[in-house]
Amino acid sequence: MNKLLSFVLSAGSLASGAALAQTPALNLMPDGSRDMYVGLGVQSAPRYEGTGSRKVSALPVLQVEWSNGIFISGMSAGMHLSSSPTVEYGPLLAIQPGRDESGAGTDVDGIGLNATAPPAPLTPFARGETPARLAGMDEIGARLQVGAFYNTYLNPQWRLTSSLLVGAGREHDGARLDLGVQRLAFATGERHHLSLSAGVGFVNRQFNETYFGVTMAEAARSRFQAYQPGGGLQDVHLGVRWNWTLSPSWMLTSNLQAKRLLGDARKSPLTERSTNLTVSTAIAYRF
Template sequence: MNKLLSFVLSAGAVAGSLASGTVLAQTPATNPMPDGSRDMYAGLGLQSAARYEGSGSRRVSALPVLQVQWSNGVFVSGMSAGMHLSSSPTVEYGPLLAIQPGRDESGTGLGADGVGASGLNGIAPAAPGEKAMILSGRLAGMDEIGARLQVGAFYNTYLNPQWRLTSSLLAGAGKDHDGARLDLGVQRLAFVAGERHRVSLSAGLGLVNRQYNESYFGVTQAESMRSRFAAWQPGGGLQDVHLGARWNWVLGPSWMLSSNLQAKRLLGDAGKSPLTERSTNLTVSTALAYRF
């Protein structure tokens, strides 16, 4: 159960990356349970994140938290789902699905139905000047990108009981569903920081193909003619590096407060893109979750 508690609210991390437009899919650690049983956490919190990847403005939004794991290895973690296939205590692998949010002219997400989310999950009202800019569209003239279902796999290996190397590959993002992203990372599983407190750390990097970068950081000639951005045709390669820390405060047998901090820096062609207003951004969130 200790391994599960280390990542019991990885949904919060996934949701945080979703808000900035990139799925950093984290898989819950394998948790052997009696056949037919399940472990489930659900909750709600708040998150402050960049309006879109590379944005210079921020928004505060509601943060739903959900993680379910069944004894057969199937799990749901935020906007991702998968299945543990390994029976080894030191290796985890299996298929992975994740939803990549869309992006509209305001820089906020588009749901699967193409509806912008800025009016649904915004908590703090924008200042008059910022509101006018949002309404006019920070990305006015850029093509909208709908939500995408990504398909891939994950592979994790434990260096020891406290540390594990993680990797996930997802394909299907972008304008033409041909964007792919590989995430590589290292995680320090939760260590005790007091009777009711657990802290975990993570670091990693993301590599993408050309189609991924073209969709989210490129500017076509047509987009350049109708927007304020110069044409930009990025290639693939290393897109970002990121650091994260999570603090879980166990309030009781069924309640937990989970706070997450992630720093991310865009590199390469993504960092040089005319769409990138700020190459380094922080995502901060906190959520209250209940264990069923």
């Protein structure tokens, strides 16, 4: 079983307003080959980071990796440049979802991520009628982020991950650094695997101002008081993924993610609940 499949049976990223851009493991495939998973599932998630309101929507699933190191995973894409079996690094692209007055955004799950980074300019498969919880706040468009990732394996079961992305926010100057640790998949039965992940997120002032700040103009037309957050530690997050291999080609993947806002993001008047859960399940087919 190649390294990509091992990671496909591993930890996922948050499917929330600021999806994490993690990367599939380097896959040593024959030249010209590729590995691809596509599927569809359902997700229950906060409408935006820090809200007490939830949405249930359909969730597309996508993960592809080619033998030249290029990969697409959920709402992120990149390329492995390292040939070392214990170190991974390379460029990374990810979509930061937009936010409208209802707080709605869009996510696409990578089988081995979710993703964060994930991370979109696509139309949600399902969006119900909901009150405009952010009435009076500026609409934030989806943003293309650019950056890099660097991962290192402590041993075949554990890996440290990191990624830096810039380009989020109103003026495209928001930056986010994610540091994490992953326990790659371990068997809990003949067809069942569990994986674990944990991490922290750091952002600059411009990132927090866009997603957790309230300008004077917004305060004048909304129910929120003006607020100017700074940068620093924004959140901690934990994840558990369960994969059930139905056949060599079919898999049922379920993901539970918990995220707690910290620092100025937690103190924001937009934050109704500092801790939130995201739950998803999907069926995927391997080509």
